[in-house]
Amino acid sequence: MGVVKRLAYVAAESTDLSAWRSYATDILGFEVGSDSNDRLLYLRADENHHRIAVRSGNRDDVGYVGWQVANSAALDAAAATLDAAGVAVARGTPEEVADRRVLDMLHFTCPHSGVRMELVVSPEINFTPRFRPTRDLAGFRTGDQGLGHVVLYAADLRAAADFYVKLLGFGISDFAMIPGVGPLAVFMHCNERHHSLAFMNIPGAPRRIQHIMFETLSIDDVGRSFDLCSDRDIITTTPGRHHNDHTYSFYFKTPSLWHMEFGWSPRTIDPANWTTEHYELRGDHAWGHRGLMEMV
Ligand SMILES: [Fe+2]
Incomplete structure (x- = not known):
């Protein structure tokens, strides 16, 4: 198995956060995290702290994509592999780690899509209170x-x-x-x-x-x-x-x-x-x- 275990989150950059806020609850059935603000929405769809982050920006596109790895040793190994292949890798700053609600992270730019890819360790889990869809959905x-x-x-x-x-x-x-x-x-x-x-x-x-x-x-x-x-x-x-x-x-x-x-x-x-x-x-x-x- 590879170093990436699963897709953790996707961030959108948006010119209209208020539209996303109502869309999240009315259409997607997601919860809007109480720690959201007028520049950043955390959207919850399961026990993870968030699955989608929507950030206020100048364009409407993907912002970054987060992939979960097993632990910090796996993150170190991935950093070495990417670096050896000539891919510029940077460790997440304390501010970025806190923003993503993870314990550790690195990021690089996908050379084929231009999208910022993040490898993350231990996204925050909130098993309680349970995720409750905001409209009639099983989940x-x-x-x-x-x-x-x-x-x-x-x-x-x-x-x-x-x-x-x-x-x-x-x-x-x-x-x-x-x-x-x-x-x-x-x-x-x-x-x-x-x-x-x-x-x-x-x-x-x-x-x-x-x-x-x-x-x-x-x-x-x-x-x-x-x-x-x-x-x-x-x-x-x-x-x-x-x-x-x-x-x-x-x-x-x-x-x-x-x-x-x-x-x-x-x-x-x-x-x-x-x-x-x-x-x-x-x-x-x-x-x-x-x-x-x-x-x-
Ligand atoms: Fe699809």
Whole structure:
């Protein structure tokens, strides 16, 4: 297994924090942490202190992505590996460590997406009071499989995958291929979740992030969320089933115009024995998700 155990958190940079505050509770069903303020929202979706941080900024895009490693020894080893590969690595300052609610961290810039990646030790857990969804939801499956997944844009998918495989121990779950053209996306795992990180090659994409996925505990969470997002006119795709991880899901817009996916019942994988798959993006390969191929 690789040094990265799971996706810990994603931070958004936003020009409209008040929109995110109401979106978090009304649409996502997340709690807004009481230690939030008018420059920073901590959004809670399980027993972790937060899964999404939204920071006030000059643009609407991803801010940084946090990956959990086992302990500080693993962090030291990752720092040495990245440094030996010529990647500039910096340890988190005491202020950053406190801000992220972790015990230790390092960060580097992903050379393929331009996104700041953080490796973190021991994100704060609050098992009590329990997470209570702020609307009618069963909740989210996270735990050992982490937050869910994050999908970023990169121009060279094979090089991006190579970076995460060789330096951080990810495995490649599969490639989504456009017949006669090449790969549109690469999906990677760091635990039993089919993919925690994926890259898509969409020239001219307006942001560095395409979407985040949270796995819901109930099919009704997907259906009820679809109705709610339809009423708010923020759906991006119809419900459908994915070819690779078999998730039943749909996509909807965040206030920052990138997307959120709520998905139910994905297959899990055995990372120790996985062999990389590929599939071809043809019109007949799966059902639903109308709008997905146009989504940026
Ligand atoms: Fe997804």
